[in-house]
Each structure stands twice: as structure tokens, then as C-alpha cells.
Amino acid sequence: MLEKHFQLSQRYLNSALSFLEIHNLIIYPEPGVITLSDEVCDKLSVSLINSRKMLLDSLMQSQAFIEFTYFIGKGKNEKESVRLILSLYDIKQSEAVVLKIFQEWIKLLGIKISEKPLKNQTxxxxxxxxxxxxxxxxxxxxxxxxxxxxxxxxxxxxxxxxxxxxxxxxxxxxxxxxxxxxxxxxxxxxxxxxxxxxxxxxxxxxxxxxxxxxxxxxxxxxxxxxxxxxxxxxxxxxxxxxxxxxxxxxxxxxxxxxxxxxxxxxxxxxxxxxxxx
Structure with a gap:
């Protein structure tokens, strides 16, 4: 049902839901039912502006995503970067799927990746x-x-x-x-x-x-x-x-x-x- 509604593959949808669950953004109160976690509901009740911030906070806890943006910032292209991530973190997904997820996160949040290397210890x-x-x-x-x-x-x-x-x-x-x-x-x-x-x-x-x-x-x-x-x-x-x-x-x-x-x-x-x- 969900894959038809969002027009996404089941594999891609499962990866997205897995990410949301790992970062405590959604829960499964019973089989077949998906809802926002209590923590998310509490924050959204204060302001809808918090939704973007919450997602960004969660992404910043994903070391794989951080390193992906780091490699790009160091001059590697996206395919090289995602290939390194799959190897480093032993991710059992295809390069195309992981790259698509990362690209959509970057686009969704309007993240700008600096290609100018950061100067260490300065x-x-x-x-x-x-x-x-x-x-x-x-x-x-x-x-x-x-x-x-x-x-x-x-x-x-x-x-x-x-x-x-x-x-x-x-x-x-x-x-x-x-x-x-x-x-x-x-x-x-x-x-x-x-x-x-x-x-x-x-x-x-x-x-x-x-x-x-x-x-x-x-x-x-x-x-x-x-x-x-x-x-x-x-x-x-x-x-x-x-x-x-x-x-x-x-x-x-x-x-x-x-x-x-x-x-x-x-x-x-x-x-x-x-x-x-």
C-alpha cells in the first residue's frame, strides 16, 4: 500500500522506514500500524518548524551520512563516496539505493556541502x-x-x-x-x-x-x-x-x-x- 501511495519501490521504502525507526521518529504500536513517536509528537505540538530541525538532528547522528558528505567535501564524486560508505559500514544495500537516499536527504533539507577542505586544528x-x-x-x-x-x-x-x-x-x-x-x-x-x-x-x-x-x-x-x-x-x-x-x-x-x-x-x-x- 505505502509503496503505491508514495510511488516508491518496496526496497527503498523499507530502508526509509528503517532509518526513521532507528532514530526513534516512528514506532509500530501494532502490526501494520505506523505512527510518530511520542517524542516527535511532543516537539511538533510546539511548532511545525521543528519538523525540519528534528530530521536534521537525526541525520547528524548517522555516521554513514556524515562521512558521505565529508568525502564529497574532500573532492570525491558521489559514486566514489557512497562506495566507500558501503565498504566502511558493511551496508547491505546497492550503491544506487543508498546514493538515492542520501541525495534526497540533502535535497529535502537544503544542505550545502562545502567542497573547500576544512583546516584541521585551526x-x-x-x-x-x-x-x-x-x-x-x-x-x-x-x-x-x-x-x-x-x-x-x-x-x-x-x-x-x-x-x-x-x-x-x-x-x-x-x-x-x-x-x-x-x-x-x-x-x-x-x-x-x-x-x-x-x-x-x-x-x-x-x-x-x-x-x-x-x-x-x-x-x-x-x-x-x-x-x-x-x-x-x-x-x-x-x-x-x-x-x-x-x-x-x-x-x-x-x-x-x-x-x-x-x-x-x-x-x-x-x-x-x-x-x-
Whole structure:
């Protein structure tokens, strides 16, 4: 029925519905019945404008789609890019089907893919990425390179949110960047260690100091980043000075660069036993 209504193939329709279900946009309350999830209904009840934003937010959690746009931005054509995606993510779909889906997402959301490579580890790279979520995610991909696949989607989303807050809300940016680092330490880096009793980046860093596989230099950097995070929205006025710190755009930008650098350095050491920062 649906394929006739939308004039789409069953295979294409199944792929689209699977995407919507994975990202909690639709649910199946009973066999043969499809409806919007409660979360989507709540957001749409506020404003129909949210529908486009919700879809974009969901797409930005799809690493395959992010990397597809990244490869195009690096100068590869669409067919080359989708071929790489199918290989990297072991997607059991034809090139034509996946390419058509990606093309329609880009068209539907009016996404503009920059063909100018982002400059890694520079303020220019951050500035470019501030334009929208896609650029933010591509900047993160450019920075972490192949290590991106060892970082959970939750952390990438938080890093992207941190970038997008600059310069409108630099305090929120630092808080979000700190949350990304904390979640990376818990979810991605030290999954073999029980960190449930640790509260915040600082306590996690102190716990990691007990294990030789986590370089103390990087743990110390985490302590410093934890201190910076405390002057953002995570805490109020300085306990000693009795005044609140102001966060500049450069400060927030530098914080994101440091968080990304620490994440990459941890991963390089863990996988290759190399001390690179």
C-alpha cells in the first residue's frame, strides 16, 4: 500500500522506514500500524518548524551520512563516496539505493556541502563549522580522521553541539564540550574500568592515574579541562573570588580544540602505543 501511495519501490521504502525507526521518529504500536513517536509528537505540538530541525538532528547522528558528505567535501564524486560508505559500514544495500537516499536527504533539507577542505586544528576550521551541524560534524571528522569510528555517536553529538554554541553562548559551549569529554572517558576509552563512583572529569582522571594504559600526562590535561569546565554553566560564581567568570569566543574555541586533541591522543596511544599530541 505505502509503496503505491508514495510511488516508491518496496526496497527503498523499507530502508526509509528503517532509518526513521532507528532514530526513534516512528514506532509500530501494532502490526501494520505506523505512527510518530511520542517524542516527535511532543516537539511538533510546539511548532511545525521543528519538523525540519528534528530530521536534521537525526541525520547528524548517522555516521554513514556524515562521512558521505565529508568525502564529497574532500573532492570525491558521489559514486566514489557512497562506495566507500558501503565498504566502511558493511551496508547491505546497492550503491544506487543508498546514493538515492542520501541525495534526497540533502535535497529535502537544503544542505550545502562545502567542497573547500576544512583546516584541521585551526580557528578557521571551527569558524567554517559554525555555519551548521553538517559542517560541525565534518570538522570533527576532519580532526579525528579514522579515530572517529572509535567515538560514540553521543559524544560526537555533544562535540557538535559545543561547536554550534559559539559565539552565541560560549559558556554553554564549554559545558557541552566538557560533557563530551566526560562521556568519551566513560563510554569509549575506559569501558574496562568501573567509573560509576566517579563524578565528573576530574574524578575520572584521578581514577585513570591508577592504570598504566592511560598516560598521566593526558589525565592531567583532563584535570585542567575539568577546571575550565567548572567556570562554564556547570557551576556558578568562583568560590574564592565570589564572581562569575566570563567565557570569550576564543576561550570556547580553544577548549573544543583541546578536548578533541585529548580524545585523539588517548585513542592513538591506546591503539598504537604512540605518544602524540
Amino acid at each position: 580557528l578557521d576550521g571551527i569558524k567554517n563549522s559554525l555555519q551548521n551541524k553538517l559542517y560541525a560534524n565534518n570538522f570533527i571528522k576532519e580532526f579525528l580522521d579514522d579515530d572517529l569510528r572509535n567515538v560514540s555517536e553521543q559524544v560526537i553529538t555533544e562535540l557538535s553541539n559545543a561547536i554550534k554554541e559559539i559565539p552565541e553562548d560560549n559558556e554553554a559551549s564549554i559545558n557541552e564540550g566538557g560533557r563530551a569529554l566526560e562521556d568519551f572517558l566513560r563510554l569509549d576509552l575506559a569501558k574496562d574500568i568501573d567509573l560509576s563512583r566517579c563524578s565528573g572529569i576530574g574524578e575520572i582522571a584521578n581514577e585513570l592515574n591508577k592504570y598504566p594504559q592511560y598516560p598521566k600526562k593526558l589525565n592531567s590535561l583532563c584535570l585542567g579541562l575539568s577546571s575550565v569546565r567548572s567556570i562554564g554553566k556547570a557551576h556558578g560564581a568562583d568560590k574564592i573570588l565570589k564572581v562569575k567568570w566570563s567565557i570569550t569566543e576564543h576561550g570556547a574555541t580553544g577548549y573544543i580544540i583541546m578536548v578533541l586533541s585529548v580524545i585523539k591522543s588517548y585513542l592513538v596511544f591506546k591503539q598504537e602505543s604512540k605518544t602524540v599530541f
